[in-house]
Amino acid sequence: MICDVMCIVGARPNFMKIAPIIEAFRQYRDMRAPLVHTGQHYDRAMRDVMFEQLGIPEPDVDLGVGSGTHAVQTAEIMKRFEPVLDERRPDAVLLVGDVNSTIACALVAAKKDIPVIHVEAGLRSYDRRMPEEINRVLTDQISTLLFTTERGAHANLEREGIDAARIHFVGNVMIDSLRANLSRAVLPEEVFPDAPLTRGYALVTMHRPSNVDDPEILRSMLTVLSRISGELPIIFPVHPRTQNRIDELGLRALIESPRIRLTRPLGYLEMLGAMARARVVLTDSGGIQEETTALGVPCLTLRENTERPITVEQGTNTVVGTQPAVIWREFENTLRTGGKAGRTPELWDGRAAPRIVEAIRDWMRLERRENNQAVNAR
Ligand code: UD1
Numbered sequence: 001m002i003c004d005v006m007c008i009v010g011a012r013p014n015f016m017k018i019a020p021i022i023e024a025f026r027q028y029r030d031m032r033a034p035l036v037h038t039g040q041h042y043d044r045a046m047r048d049v050m051f052e053q054l055g056i057p058e059p060d061v062d063l064g065v066g067s068g069t070h071a072v073q074t075a076e077i078m079k080r081f082e083p084v085l086d087e088r089r090p091d092a093v094l095l096v097g098d099v100n101s102t103i104a105c106a107l108v109a110a111k112k113d114i115p116v117i118h119v120e121a122g123l124r125s126y127d128r129r130m131p132e133e134i135n136r137v138l139t140d141q142i143s144t145l146l147f148t149t150e151r152g153a154h155a156n157l158e159r160e161g162i163d164a165a166r167i168h169f170v171g172n173v174m175i176d177s178l179r180a181n182l183s184r185a186v187l188p189e190e191v192f193p194d195a196p197l198t199r200g201y202a203l204v205t206m207h208r209p210s211n212v213d214d215p216e217i218l219r220s221m222l223t224v225l226s227r228i229s230g231e232l233p234i235i236f237p238v239h240p241r242t243q244n245r246i247d248e249l250g251l252r253a254l255i256e257s258p259r260i261r262l263t264r265p266l267g268y269l270e271m272l273g274a275m276a277r278a279r280v281v282l283t284d285s286g287g288i289q290e291e292t293t294a295l296g297v298p299c300l301t302l303r304e305n306t307e308r309p310i311t312v313e314q315g316t317n318t319v320v321g322t323q324p325a326v327i328w329r330e331f332e333n334t335l336r337t338g339g340k341a342g343r344t345p346e347l348w349d350g351r352a353a354p355r356i357v358e359a360i361r362d363w364m365r366l367e368r369r370e371n372n373q374a375v376n377a378r
Contacts, residue, residue: 003361005360006085006088006090008096008101010039010040011100012041012265016050016287021119022057023353035060037061038104039062040099043265045266045267053269063084075104077100078108082112090114091115096118099135102139115145116145118143119173123308124156125306133307141162143166145168149172169347171355172347172348175294178295178350182272185270185272185276186269187276188270188273191266191270191274196233196258200232202228204225205281205283206221206242209241210284212242213245224324225282226255228327231332234259235274235278237263237271238264275295276295279335284303289308293315298334298340300331300334301318304322311345314342316339317342318330
């Protein structure tokens with residue numbers, strides 16, 4: 001009997017997580033993984049390039065929701081996803097990460113009694129001002145199967161009353177993608193042949209609303225980046241949200257310098273190459289904290305907290321907050337010492353996706369046996 005696990009993607013950080021999962025499903029003839037893209041991210045750089053480079057098949061369904069406020073975006077995804085579920089009735093819906101597409105599709109599926117499978121469950125920043133934290137907590141609450149990337153996530157979930165039998169520690173699917181693609185990474189000297197990168201550079205990414213939506217915080221972040229560029233040239237791929245804010249607030253002059261290479265968002269392979277060669281990465285992204293740990297590259301996280309503590313405890317990550325003096329001190333410290341060495345966390349071995357698919361198969365078999373027994377007993 002064929003088993004349909006409908007996979008959902010919406011935003012850029014979902015794509016590198018779903019790619020190895022779809023590949024792992026392909027290894028089984030009795031499993032199908034139809035793909036739904038909500039359309040939360042839609043620009044060529046944010047969507048098409050990622051699909052192409054990661055070998056993700058074109059989605060079976062594209063909901064085409066686009067941008068909006070949290071309420072509008074989440075509601076629109078739910079409205080458009082519901083008829084898709086009604087028509088296709090998959091055996092389960094699989095979601096990755098913590099974006100609005102994740103919670104929106106989880107809610108629709110759970111209310112239709114379709115089991116929800118959450119990959120990257122149990123991460124907690126314990127900061128409810130972060131929209132992703134709300135998405136994480138709520139998605140986990142309504143998930144049937146929960147796959148975790150680090151052991152600490154298990155304790156977070158149990159504290160929230162989730163049955164341990166439903167939680168599986170499998171490792172990190174994003175690192176599956178990293179390992180599979182590292183040899184194809186495009187190096188920064190190929191992307192920016194005229195940039196002064198030969199003696200090292202810092203890679204910067206920044207897009208969290210807490211950093212870019214507040215004019216004063218954004219201004220002070222850009223000012224410290226300008227100071228940093230005096231020591232080390234910077235590559236700064238600018239997220240559309242950040243670009244919009246910089247333009248609206250007229251702050252571009254703060255970072256206009258031959259030592260700061262501003263670019264549109266990079267493709268997956270270009271970003272891998274840029275991370276792998278960086279002396280230091282400064283970021284407020286969640287995924288980049290993990291990717292730099294896997295690459296052994298020092299990472300300074302421009303946030304007050306992280307939902308990925310293993311990158312600090314075992315990896316190369318230091319949470320430096322948003323105070324310019326502290327960012328500068330930690331940057332200098334990293335240059336002087338070479339930064340944290342770190343080690344690769346348990347099960348970040350490139351095999352997380354096959355573990356997930358195997359666990360789903362085992363669970364499906366058990367479910368079907370129990371259903372059959374229930375029918376026979378009637
Ligand atoms: C979303 C995720 C965040 C993730 C980030 C990665 C939520 C709540 N947030 O934030 O967790 O780290 O994606 O990129 O889901 N825009 C474009 N082109 C696009 C997509 C967006 O120009 O393809 C612009 C629009 O002006 C939009 C803004 O970026 O309003 C923000 O996009 P949105 O998806 O709402 O949130 P992100 O900040 O990207």
